[in-house]
Amino acid sequence: MSGAMSGAMSEITSAGRPSPGRPSRGQGAFEVLRAQLREAAAAFADGPDALEGILLGMVDDVDRAVREPLEIFPVCHHSPASALAMARRLRRKRPKVVYLELCEDMAPLLTELRNCRLPVAVQAFATEIDGFPAEWSPLSVVAPVTEASAEYQAIAYALDTPGVELVLVDRSSDHVFQWDARRAETTRPDGPDGPGGSDGGEEAGLHGDAVGVEIGDLRPRFAELEEHLLRHGRVRHWSEWWHQYVEQPLGESDHESYRQAMLLIGSLFRRLAPGDPHRLRVDEDRERHMWTRMRQHLAASGTDPADCLYVCGAFHAVSRVAEFGVGGAGGFEPGPRTATTWQYGLIPSSHAAIEAQFGLAPGSVSIAATVWAKNLRRTRVEPYRLAGQAGAKPRKKTGGQAKKQAAAPPQASPAPEAPAADRLSGFLRQPPVLDGLDEAELLGWSVEIVRAARRNGYLASTADAIAVFETSILLAGMRDRARPTPYDFQDAAVTCIEKDAVPGRRDVRRLVEIMMGGDRIGQVGYESLPPLARDVYDRLAPLELKLQQRGVRRALLDIAARPELEQCSDVLWMLRYLLPRGAARPVMGERKLGERPIQESWDLALGTHQRALIELGYEGVSIEQVLEQRLRRAAYDPKATAAGVLAAGEDATLYLRSRRLADELGTHALQVLSAERSVDGAPEVLRRIRRLLAYYRTAEPALPPWIESFVRTGYAHYCTLLPTAFTDDDATVRQVAAMLGFLFSMEGLALSLGCDRTQLELAVAQSHPENPSKTALLWAAQTQLGHLSRAELSARCGELLANPLVVPAYPRYLSGFLHALEPAPGLTGFVVEAVSNAFGRLPDEVLLPWLPTLITTLRSGGAELAPLLIREAGRIFPGRLAELDEWTPPWRAGPAAGPEPAPVRSGRPGGGGAALLAAHPAALDAVAALLGCDEPWQTAAPARTGAALTGRYPDTAAALEALLADV
Incomplete structure (x- = not known):
């Protein structure tokens, strides 16, 4: 069937045959065309069956649409030929009602187009959805509007002409998603013109993930048909084929020829569309909805159908549903909308965004804008522009004329026109003609592209301009074209100028697109x-x-x-x-x-x-409200973690300075932490709770209640999970170190809030890791608790280095010690000692492969720990290279390597602790004030009166002595 249809198309579009005469009064409007198609079907298909049904059905579709009392105006989106024909028809017909194929709930926004610079897009947006899957949120529907589009001409005419009513008749934005199966072809991300459509960079994303709605999505849905048209038309993509074989001929045609040709193309694409039941049902439901809305409006307003104009895509203009026409049967109700709250507004659009969303070729919309301007100059047709539109020319009217036109209704329609005759037969045989204006334009393009190429670093000359001009004509002739198109010119410029290198940032193809008008980006005015x-x-x-x-x-x-x-x-x-x-x-x-x-x-x-x-602006009336809503949404998300909720609370304090919201989110973080059974977020929790504690301790007179509850609950929570985390393979060393860091750094506050240190001691005692890194981490925790001395820890590391079977795993122990600096920063000197011993005693085959691991560990999980090691190493190691030969590490300097002396626990005033405290009475006074001891000194010597107090509290004296000894 594909070959037969290809032959029939060739027969229809062949040029050079004589145009048939006008049919006689006794014949139907398209009887001559029907006879020709019967002969073509018999010749190409060896029989008048299937092909004849398709070809004659196309003529029947055109005849049916032309005979409809309510005039149907078929259009194609962003087509300058459609816009030009629309402007002509509106000025001649002057309809009182314009029915437009656009979402009916977008009507109130159209008046805001006056305050914008085109192109812009009308948008319906919803974040709080009800009735749709949650993963679809947010929902967005956009309808782009450009000046070179038939819909804009209709909108401008209806809004600026007194007495004219504009009625949008398509389904609502809510029904767009109700009827949408969320298939990839809805937005056509990878159209036939190339993956992703236009390569517009940032501008191509102006519509985001919105679903595009346009008037007249006219494109073959039958892949073999489109492939055939591109191959036999000798073009690269669909936009070029449309420009050559439809756009140029229709730009010079009369109204009836344009209308019948567009109806014929719509019928062809509709009859050869694949049998996708979902898409066919959506198309037919839209057509039923539109015709039902138009009949309801006609009945309610009493308007004569002859005074109306129905603007829709050519694909829908030849609909075969029962509701078609003013006298259609039955009615259609789309069903109720969901409870979703929709917001409406205008957003900026661009040529690249339109091309990317609807699968058009790069630069095609810019070329359409150039063709639109050229058609206006050539035909002298005055287009419609909204009053106040950016770029619109002010209308020159006297005050009396303006008042008269404002008070008077639109002109009555002329006498009923005669039934349309067959214009298709002659139009399809008419060849395009190259006139002098096109040659002058091509010469101007050739000079301009050479000038642009010079500015971008190309070694172009006048000879290149001549070559581009001649090559464009040559390419057009090779492709059976009567005149070069912008696409022919683009190919010729690339061939003659770019050659084999691109010296600058832009290639010649991009320079041609810029020269043709570039990517125009719209703007929404302040008032809108x-x-x-x-x-x-x-x-x-x-x-x-x-x-x-x-x-x-x-x-x-x-x-x-x-x-x-x-x-x-x-x-x-x-x-x-x-x-x-x-x-x-x-x-x-x-x-x-x-x-x-x-x-x-x-x-x-x-x-x-x-x-x-x-x-x-769709989410709230102020940015503070939107930020608060987003923070709440992130915090109360079912997948939210304690770290994420803490982050939301911190952002509430940081950006909103809202104590109320921070306390609410902090309380919720406490609940989320209690429900967690993993330690994945422990590092982030530790980092954020430390930062919040430091802030509230300096900015508030007292800690918020939720902070105290979080520390108390977190202490018990991590003590419970600690033994399991040490043996769990999924828990990383960094996560376990963060848990220990929380327990040790928050221990003082937790104990003051009623926690028991026995929980931590039991958790450490019940931990039995097998991983070397976690084993080293456990040893560090035992040292921090006082269950393991520094000397014993050094001895264990020495045993590891002395055991040949353990030496290959020693770097993993060192990784554990590096992470141990998080809970036990006091072990920094020991870590420097362990790393130094590793560099001194490990063989190269073990040390060298481990060095990248050490570096990546410090970079990824220990960036905040590296300064501790560097500072300690700088304190221990000599500062000059000459001193290194005579330098002895402090851990090998005799007494420092021996066992730590036992603390002196003596209650006598003459003991070591008493003598030390007597020598520093100011420190003792501070400790006494912290303990609440306001008793007077019990000794006769004022400078030594602290000795009596130390005698009464021997445990405190011993603890202070041990603390000062470490310092």
């Missing part, structure tokens, strides 16, 4: 922004920057000299948290708990990321 976005711009006004423009703006904040800029700093830090990377980037300055900013420097690109800022 949501309240949140306007509030952001107002609060950043003291910076005196044009933040709505695209590009990067440098902001310098001298907060010390201008304290009012601190509010701008708060806004910028919140924007940095909420917006994508690059929208607000700090160059100088940082925000930490407990610190106030002095000077800051920022790179701001809010105009470039206007879409993200607008979508924030």
Whole structure:
């Protein structure tokens, strides 16, 4: 069937045959065309069966749509030919009602297009969904609008012409997702024009993950048909085929020829579409919905169908559903909407974003904009533009004329037109003609591309301009084209100028795209922004920057000299948290708990990321509200961890300075920690709780209750998990070290809150690791608890180095000791000793492979521990190279290597502890104040009166003596 259809298409589009005359009154409008198609079907298919049914069915579809009393205007999205035909038809017909194929709930937004610079997209957005799977959130539907589009011409005409009503008749945004199976072809990420469509970089992502809705998605759904058209049309992609064989001929045709040709193409693509039941059902439901809405509006308003215009895609214009037409049978109800709350607004769009979302060729929308401008100059058709639109020319009307037109309804429709005659037969045989204007334009392109190539480092000359001109004509002739297209010119420029190297950042193909108009990026005006976005711009006004423009703006904040800029700093830090990377980037300055900013420097690109800022407005009326909602959402997520909830609480304090929200999230973090049964987040929990403790101890008179509860619960929680974590293979050494770090660093506070140290001692006693790294970590914990002396720990390491069977695993013990600095920073000197002994005694075949592991361990999990080792090594090792030969490590210097002396526990005043304390009465006074002892001195010597107190408290004296001995 594919070969037969290919022959039939060739027969239809062949050029040079005489055009048939107009059919007589006794014949139907398309009887001559039907007869020709019957002959073609019999010749190419060896029989008039299947092929004849398809070809004659296409003519029947066109005839049915043309005879409909409510005029159907078929269009293709972002087609300059459709826009030109629409502008012509609106000025002649002057309809009173315009029905538009667009989501019916987007109607209130269309008036806001006056405040924008096209292209922009109408968006429906939902974050709080009800009735859809949670993983779909957020939901987003966009409908891009460009000036070179038929829908914009219809919108501008309806909104600026008094007495004209614009009615959107397509399904709602909610039903877009109700009827959508979330298949890949919905957004066409990898269209036939190339993977990902356009390579527009940042601009290609202006629509995000939104589902695109456009008027007239006209493209073959039958892969073999599209492949055949591209091969026989000698083009690379569908956009080029459409420009050559549809766009150019229709741009010069009259209304009826345009209308019938578009209907014929829509019928062809519809009849050769694959039998996808889901997609077919969605298409038919949309058509039933649109015709039902139009009949309901006609019945309610009493408008004559002859005064209306129905603007839809050519694919839907030839619908075969029973509801088709003003006299269609039955009605259709799409069903109720879900409880999802939808927000509506305008977001900036671009040519690259449209190309990427709808699978168009790179540069095709820019070329369409260039063709649109060329058609306006050539035909002198005055397009419709919304009053106040950026780039629109003011209308020149006298006051009386303006008042008269405002008060008068639109002109009545002319007398009913005669039934449309067959224009297809002649139009399909008409060859395109190359006129002098096209040659002049091609010459201008050739000169301009050489000039652009020179600016970008190419060694181009006037000879290259001539070569590009002649090569463009040659390529067009080789491809059976009457005149070169922009795509022919692009290929010729690449061949003649680029040659074999690209000296600069842009190649010739990209230079041609820029020359043809480039990627135009729209902008939403201040008046059309949501309240949140306007509030952001107002609060950043003291910076005196044009933040709505695209590009990067440098902001310098001298907060010390201008304290009012601190509010701008708060806004910028919140924007940095909420917006994508690059929208607000700090160059100088940082925000930490407990610190106030002095000077800051920022790179701001809010105009470039206007879409993200607008979508924030769908979530709340201020950035503080949005930030609080996001922090709550992250904290109360079912998969949230204790570390994540602590991070949310810290951000609430850091950015919002909200004690209420921080206390709420902290209490929730306590509950999440109690429910956790793994230690994956222990390092992050330790880091954040230490930071919060340091902040509240300096900024608040007392610790918040949730902090005390968190420390108390965390102490018991990690004591319970410690024995299991030591033997669990899934628990890493860093995670176990973080648990010990929490227990040892929080021990003083936990014991003061009622915890029992026996829990920790029992947990360590019940731990029996087999992994060397964890074994070393356990030895460090025993040393910290006092169950293992430093001398015994050094002796164990010496035994490991003396055992040949254990030497290969000794580096893993050292890794454990490195992580042990987290819970026991007092072992820094011992770790330096152990590493030094390893470098001195390990063989090279063991030491050298271990060095990368040591470096990566310090870099990934011990970046904060490396300064401790460096500082201790700098204190121990000599500072000069000449001193190294005579240097003896302190752990080999005799007494230092011996066993530690037992602490003196004597209650007599003449004991070692009593003498030491008597020599330092100020220290004793401070300890007495901490213990609450306000009794007077009991000795006659004022300088020695602390001795009596030490005699009464011998345990305290012994503890202080031991502490001072370590120092």
